[in-house]
Amino acid sequence: MIKSFSKPTEQGYYGDFGGAYIPEMLYQNVEHLRGNYLSISNDPQFQLEFDALLKDYVGRPTPLFLAERLSERFGSTIYLKREDLCHTGAHKINNTIGQILLAQRLGKKRIIAETGAGQHGVATATVCALKGIECIVYMGEKDIQRQAPNVARMKMLGAKVVPATSGSKTLKDATNEAIRDWINNPTDTHYIIGSVVGPHPYPDMVSRFQSVISKEMRAQLMEKTGSELPKRVIACVGGGSNAAGAFYHFLDEPGVDIVAVEAAGHGVHTGMSAATTQLGVPGILHGSKSIVMQTPDGQVVEPHSISAGLDYPGIGPMHANLYTSGRAIFMSATDEEALKWAFEISRVEGIIPALETAHAFAVLGQLGMKKDEVSVICLSGRGDKDLGTYMNAMNEQ
Amino acid sequence: MSRIKDLFERKKENVLNVYFTAGYPSLESTLEIMSALQDAGVDLIELGMPYSDPLADGPVIQESSLIALDNGMTIAKLFEQLKGFREKIHVPVVLMGYMNPVLQYGFEKFCADAAAVGIDGLILPDLPPLEFEQSHGAIVKKHALDFIFLVTPETSEERVRKLDGLSSGFLYAVSSSSTTGKEKNFDDVIAYLKRLRSYQLTNPVLVGFGIKDKETFGAVAPFANGAIIGSAFIKAISAGENPTSATQDFISAVLN
Structure with missing residues (x-):
């Protein structure tokens, strides 16, 4: 098998x-x-x-948008899967x-x-x-x-x-x-x-219900680039539902790099982080065996992230397997980096992303993207709900 | 013969099992409360290992768990406290807890250390029978520990028989599908216990969840081999300044 x-x-x-x-x-x-x-x-x-x-109520398929100015900045081709345009503002x-x-x-x-x-x-x-x-x-x-x-x-x-x-x-x-x-x-x-x-x-x-995201991506990539397969797919991961959906139909395609971005909070090793794969060990949380942030005595610890959606001490078991098997590349972004990129994307592409989503953009500079490569970022949600945080950030500047 | 088996050989009805959280109300109160329970006439002690996320338990036990953890209770600390406890305490003692802390301690080491200090059995509600059969069960047996599974009114006859077959010591009948510390309709509980009795299971049955005093104990215990009190006892020892006298008062009110 x-x-x-x-x-x-x-x-x-x-x-x-x-x-x-x-x-x-x-x-x-x-x-x-x-x-x-x-x-x-x-x-x-x-x-x-x-x-x-999904079509008439949620507004699917969501667009696959070529982010031209962002692509230009990184000298590569970057598409955004616009889950922020779903009814209610996220995937x-x-x-x-x-x-x-x-x-x-x-x-x-x-x-x-x-x-x-x-x-x-x-x-x-x-x-x-x-x-x-x-x-x-x-x-x-x-x-x-x-x-x-x-x-x-x-x-x-x-x-x-x-x-x-x-x-x-x-x-x-x-x-x-x-x-x-x-x-x-x-x-x-x-x-x-x-x-x-x-x-x-x-x-x-x-995962199956969310997999519509990557199913659409494949068809849209075919139409726009002539190939169903990009070089890489990038998504933020808390529990991991938008990532599961964005990765799903690419996981068994070895040529596609899978990039998962966790929330580092104040920094992975500051004690104020939600980077589960970096800080957790195998354990059981909420009914499944996965990687869990916990004390040496097996008590589940309280994570920290600026984005409530990534503020979870575990990760879905599919992602735990992607991590330990090496199938996916796990990276992380701090609160500060996420905030910075929320403003960058707003100004460069005219899209205010959710704080969760902003984490996924923060690693772009570290991926060594090449000119002829196609990358897709799952833009999992819009930033309206984070306006309070964004307003505070602007006031502090 | 295991202490639990021996107990049920001698006593087939109105067995009183009392649960409390190790390290609650204070870190060093564990052995004092165990002694007080034995002296007050409790037949079996269920010692809870505190966990940050006790899914099967209600707010009272969760709160006692969080306090016990704040007090510094861990599995290692508990085994340290339990060293030599068999010199004083002769009633059977089972450990109840959740899988995650046990896995971090190491399942095999946990069973070995529990057996070494004189623990008789384990209740790990989130260890499913499938995993138990495939791997953990052999380790439990190797260390001669009893293992107690839970059944509920929703559990099918076929599955009750399977869980009875996997259990030793006794079977824990949850009086309705619910977390600990909730009020119950006892007519339904009695009908359920009569149904369990009609299966003629291999293990004795203790009924738990919703039993809080003499009246509720008396209402359900006759339809099983006895009953388990948890949340109500935790409340009693949290209110009292002195755990020993609070324990004596509570248990004598149930038994006399």
Whole structure:
């Protein structure tokens, strides 16, 4: 059998990573999903509805844009995959559309989700409003204070936002609370996880829904460059959902370099970082085996990044395997570099990117890009939600 | 014969298992509370190894875990404290915790050290049966530790039988699909326990989650071999200044 980097084994393993390390109280829910997610999402009727919503509601396909001034600066050819143009402002909705259709077919009446910065929460609240399904979003108490506009959006869309008051009161704890809700509501509830993390089948399911990004890239590259394959694909990685989608259809093409950019925070070795592959070791977090930032005693630590979307102490098991196998190049960018590049891209290309996305641009100078090479950057989200941070940065200058 | 097996040979009903978090309320209170539990008449002690992200537990146990971690509790520290505890404590003791800290400690070393200090069994709720069968189970057996799996009202008969077959010591029946420390409807719990009893399982069954006092213990324990109290006991020792007297008061209120 040919080893695939994009598809896990039947037990949900990517190399040594993945699986379903869950208490028995979650088994029935997760098993129900595992037993049905492939047959449902491969059903032609499902695919018709999924594709139609992606086209008419999300606004897909998103453009592949030749960034001419940026290309000129690096003496190479750089394309931007414009996920920032998706409805709700980021790639997150590709997954929530898929999962809400799946939840309906599983007969679920209630949706729960976790959110950090609120992007996944907004994307979940959006599809629940679209389908008229009850929506509860768990969000760390600290994040609720930091991300007021997204909290307001979720409420306006009819979702109930529940503060996670345990532990460090951020994304990790919101995820714990959502999992507890699922344990306490075993029959009527579906949990829409927002990234390629969690017990099998979540990493595979979310990757598949996000893989539309690289599927479109291939067709668009063919049209624009005469080849489906670029030299490299670059994306930022927190849990890793936009990266999983942008990499997916290139992972088993050995000629394509895969570049993952993590958030270094104040610097990888400052104790204020979220560069999981650099700082973590193999462990178990939120139901799967992956690389986890933790103390020598196995307690999960609180990461730091200026971008809430990358502020997670783990990484999806697919990415952990891409890292340890050497299939992908893992790099990192600091808070300061990300901020600098958010302003650069705004002024050079007229696109204000999300802080998460800005990390991906910060490594461009380190890649040794050549004249005849084509690189694609996944521009995962727009920067409206980060305007507060950007305004502070301008005031300080 | 294992201490747990020996216990259930002698006592087949109303077995009282009490859970508390090691290192809570203070780092050095672990052995004091264990002694107090034994003296108060508890049959089995479930010692929680604190973890930053205890998914299967509710807010009370999570809070006690965070305090225990702040106090400096680690697996290494716990084994250090437990050295020689068998000179005083004779009731069976099982360790309950999550896989990540155990993996960092080293699974084999963990089992070896647990057995060496006199621990009788393990409850690791996020170690799935598949992984247990493929690798971890052999290590647990090698060190002569019992391993206890959880079942819930949602667990199918086929799977209950499988988990019963993989377990030794006892089977942990979660009284409803829920995290610890939640209120329960006991009619449903009793129907569920009767169903489990009808399977004629190889292991004794202890029921946990939602049991907090004499009344709730009395309501469900007769339908199994006994019951487990956790969150309610944690609350009792957190309120009391003196862990020993708080333990005595709480347990005697349950048993008398």
